[in-house]
Amino acid sequence: MTVTAQMVKELRDSTGAGMMDAKKALVETNGDMEAAVDWLRTKGLAKAAKKADRVAAEGLVGVAVMGGRGVAVEINSETDFVGKNADFQAMVHNITKTAFRAHTVEELKNADLAGQPVHVVISEAVATIGENMNLRRMASVEGDHVAAYVHNSVADGLGRIGVLVAIKGSEHTFAKQVAMHVAATNPLALSEADLDPVVVERELAVQTSKALEENAASAKPKPDAVIQNNIIPGRMKKFLAENTLMGQMFVMNPEITVAEAAKQAGVEIIAFVRMGVGEGIEKKEEDFAAEVAKMVSA
Incomplete structure (x- = not known):
């Protein structure tokens, strides 16, 4: 290739x-x-x-909480200017509220919003605003209490990063702190048991190759047993701690893990969602000069 x-x-x-x-x-x-x-x-x-x-991609994430359920919705646009548009913001807000009556993106696209399916509302907004838009995903969590946090907020419940944290218990302040923690650290999963096995296997392969190459290049190489039984497991333990919410050091108190903080607060963290605008979407590279020239000659 x-x-x-x-x-x-x-x-x-x-x-x-x-x-x-x-x-x-x-x-x-x-x-x-x-x-x-x-x-x-x-x-x-x-x-x-x-x-x-x-x-990267543009648009907004909307989050909302009702009772013991929280929903998060991502709607993409072509440029970040649309995210500042009041009509677009109102649409994302209304679609987010509508998400309480859905459990999947397809259900949400077909849910009624002011007498029309959501997908029709978006199509009409495309015609009005003049940019392609897409209801890309939704997620929800449930618990005794759900906290929501929006980073880079542009309006109530709308921003570039939306987080939901569901807990079993009633410590609302702690749940909001965990939501802020999730926004900052972006854990891959709640706990080691929730991590994608493919991700773990891939990391193990990387750390194994790296440890063996470093040892081979060392002036004083360690016995293979030390590499296999100490070095590699130690690096994997560090990876798991840094990439699982329960294993991470709590940003509000870096002396303890999130799991320890939850225990002290007397609650159980049962689920979280972190949704950032554009995650997983390859952003098209634009030749700005060529684009301007095209507009001038049009």
Whole structure:
């Protein structure tokens, strides 16, 4: 597979690796971007990168809570200007409220909003505002209490990042603090048991290769048993702690984990949702000069 300059740039942007290292990684992995990230990490040439850090899109996330249920909805647009549009904000707000009567995106798209299905409301907004829009996803949590938090808020319940945290118990202040923690740390899962096994296996493969290569290059290599029984398990323990909500150090009190903080608060965290605008969507690269020239000549 031919490695293009754009591929090298994308890999450099997502990992911080040098140009030649990025190119070599792509050559070694036949252009597989995820494998190239792992190759760079194995060589110690890149930081761990999440897909969300490498993608972008525009729009808003809306969150709302009613009783013991919270809902989060993402609606995308082509530019960030639309997110500042009062009509767009009102539409996202209303669709978020409508989400209490749905459990899936498809149900929400067909739910009634002021006498019309939500998907029709969005289509009419596209015609009015002049940009393509998409109701991309929704999620919900339930518990004795649900706290919501919006980061980079543009209006009540609307912003770039929306978080919901459901707890068993009645400590409302703590639940809101955990929601703020989730917005800041972006854990992959609630606990180790909830992590995607594929993610864990991939990380184990990276850490194993990295530890073995480092040991082979060391002036005083350690016995293989030490690598297999101490070094690799230790690195995986660190990975699990940093990427699970319950294992992370609580931002409100970095001396204890979130799990310990929940125990002290007398509650159980049972679910969370963190929804950031554009996660998982490859943003189209635009040639601004060409776009302006096209508009002028039109």
